[in-house]
C-alpha cells in the first residue's frame with residue numbers, strides 16, 4: 001500500500017549535493033516542456049497544484065524531489081526541448097541531468113512522458129536513450145490521450161515505440177492527465193516497483 005495523501009515536497013535541487021542520499025527508491029519523471037509532466041504528477045497524486053503546472057519553460061533547471069508516504073521519491077526532472085532557452089540554460093540542464101544520472105543508487109524507475117499526438121522529437125529520443133542506458137526499469141507515458149481519436153491510437157503508439165527504439169519489455173501507457181485515463185495502470189507499476197525495492 002502507498003498512502004498518496006502523505007506527500008511532502010522535499011527540495012529543489014540544483015547540484016549533486018542537494019540530492020537526497022537515503023536508500024528510498026527514486027521514480028523519475030522526464031519530458032519535454034509543456035508535455036504535461038506536472039499535470040501527470042498531480043494526477044497521479046490527485047492533487048491540483050502540487051507540481052507546478054505551466055511553469056515557465058526554460059526557467060526550471062532544477063530537480064524537484066517529493067517524498068510519498070516515506071517510501072519513495074517522485075523526482076521531477078527539468079523539462080527539455082524549449083526552443084527559446086539560452087545556451088547557458090541548456091548547458092545547465094545537461095550538467096544537472098548528467099549529475100543526476102551519474103549519482104549512484106538514485107534512479108530506480110524511469111518514466112518518460114511524451115505527447116501521444118506527435119512523433120517523438122530528437123530530444124525525446126536522446127532522453128529515452130539516457131534512461132535505457134541505466135538498465136533500470138523504464139516506462140513511457142503517452143499523454144494527452146483525450147486529444148486524439150480512437151482510430152489513431154494504435155498507429156501513434158507504434159510510432160512512439162519505433163521512434164524511441166523501445167525494447168519490447170518497455171510499456172507505453174496511453175494516458176490523459178486531464179481525464180485521469182491510465183492512472184490506475186501507472187500506479188500499479190509504481191506499487192509493484194516499491195514492493196520490489
Ligand code: GDP
Pocket residue numbers: 031032033034035036037038039040052053054055079143144145146147175176177178179
Ligand atoms: P509540463 O511543462 O510538462 O509540466 O506541462 P504542464 O503540466 O504544465 O502542462 C502543459 C499544458 O498541457 C497545460 O496547459 C495543461 O493543462 C495541458 N495538459 C497536460 N496534460 C494534458 C492532457 O492529458 N490533456 C490535455 N488536453 N491537456 C493537457
